[in-house]
Amino acid sequence: MTTAVAGRRGQVDADVVQERRSRRTAYLLLLPGILWLVVFFVVPIVQLFTVSLQSDYPGAPGYYYRDVNFGNYVDALIQFWPHLLRSLIFGALATFFAFVLAYPLAYAMAFKAGRWRSVMLICVIAPFFTSFILRTIAWRQILADDGIVVGVLQALHVLPGGHITETWVAVVAGLTYNFLPFMVLPIYASLERADPRVLEAGGDLYANGLTTFARVTLPMSMPGVLAGTLLTFIPASGDYVNAELLGSDRSTKMVGNVIESQFFRVPGGFDTAAALSFTLMAIILVLVFFYVRRFGTEELV
Structure with missing residues (x-):
């Protein structure tokens, strides 16, 4: 024992x-x-x-001393709040349009592509093999005043201004294109893992295609939608390349352009650039927190 x-x-x-x-x-x-x-x-x-939080020496731009100066945040927000708001709006628009374009594409790849699935997947990933800046410059050529897009729109009399570049439309279009794969791939991954028998069960219960999509397909793909939305909105809101190459000097500048300018072009602008960077990050974190709490799933929350 x-x-x-x-x-x-x-x-x-x-x-x-x-x-x-x-x-x-x-x-x-x-x-x-x-x-x-x-x-x-x-x-x-x-x-x-x-x-x-640093303070600059009076009369000596570019020289700082350690401080706890929250006034930098107040000054930055008072001076550049339009750029901050514009960044969030452009990021939200790009995310929305990316979702509208990505979901049908991901759905087709997951359920309808068949043997063409690999080819479509490669086409989605292929832009990553090209420089981000080169892709944006290419969009400037596509949307140029003498390009085919502007020519067609002018022929249809739906382009009152006569041009697309240096407008918010061009910036949002560039953001949507450049970050579209970040929306497609997570949604495709969620749909590809979906059990086809569950979708068939919707038809067996006499649900039409729209009802099956709203009650079965979309909820099953929500983890991918949530991930794709975050992967698109966060970098799009902080982007400055598209606004720099496709936008104008004033009306389309985003907060990323201000941060870049304050860091590298404005003497003594480090504290303002850092305050704007931290503010943008804090705002995005708050928005992401409430978004995940509202639309999150058990797999992500």
């Missing part, structure tokens, strides 16, 4: 030791990723926040 009890205790001790070793192994495997996040995410964020 004593031997059996001792054997059980020995087995329990061995299991405890094995569990501790497994935990240590898991922590060791996580350590490189944690160090990467700390060095390249946490430290830069802290540095950005400290820079946003």
Whole structure:
């Protein structure tokens, strides 16, 4: 009896030791990723926040001293709130149009493409093999005043201004195109994992195609929709390349253009640029939090 009890205790001790070793192994495997996040995410964020609170020496642009000056945030918002609001609006519009274009494409790839699925998937991914800037410049050529798009619209008398470039339409179009794959791929992944038998069950229960889509297909794809929306809205709101190459000097500039200008072109603009960067990040985090709480799923929340 004593031997059996001792054997059980020995087995329990061995299991405890094995569990501790497994935990240590898991922590060791996580350590490189944690160090990467700390060095390249946490430290830069802290540095950005400290820079946003610095004060510049009077009469010496570009020279700062450590301070806790929240007035930088007030001055930045008073001066550049239109650019911040415009960035959020352009990001939301680009996300909406990307969703409208991406969902039918992802649906066709998942359920209708057949042997052409791989080809369509390659076509979606192919733009990533080209420089982001080159793709945006190409859109400037496509939307040029002497291009085919403007020519067709003028022939149809639906382009009163006579041009598309240097307008908000061109900026939103560029954002939508450049970030479209980030919307297509998550939705396709969700739809591709969907069980076809569940979709067939909707028809067996006498639901028409629209009802089946609204009650079955769309809810099943919500994890992909949520992920695609976040992957599109967040970078689109902070983008400055499209507004720089496709927009005008004033009416289409986004907050990313202001941050770039304050950092690299305006003497003594580091504190303003850092304050705008931190404000944009904080606003996006708040919007993402409420969006996930409202539309999130058990897989993502």
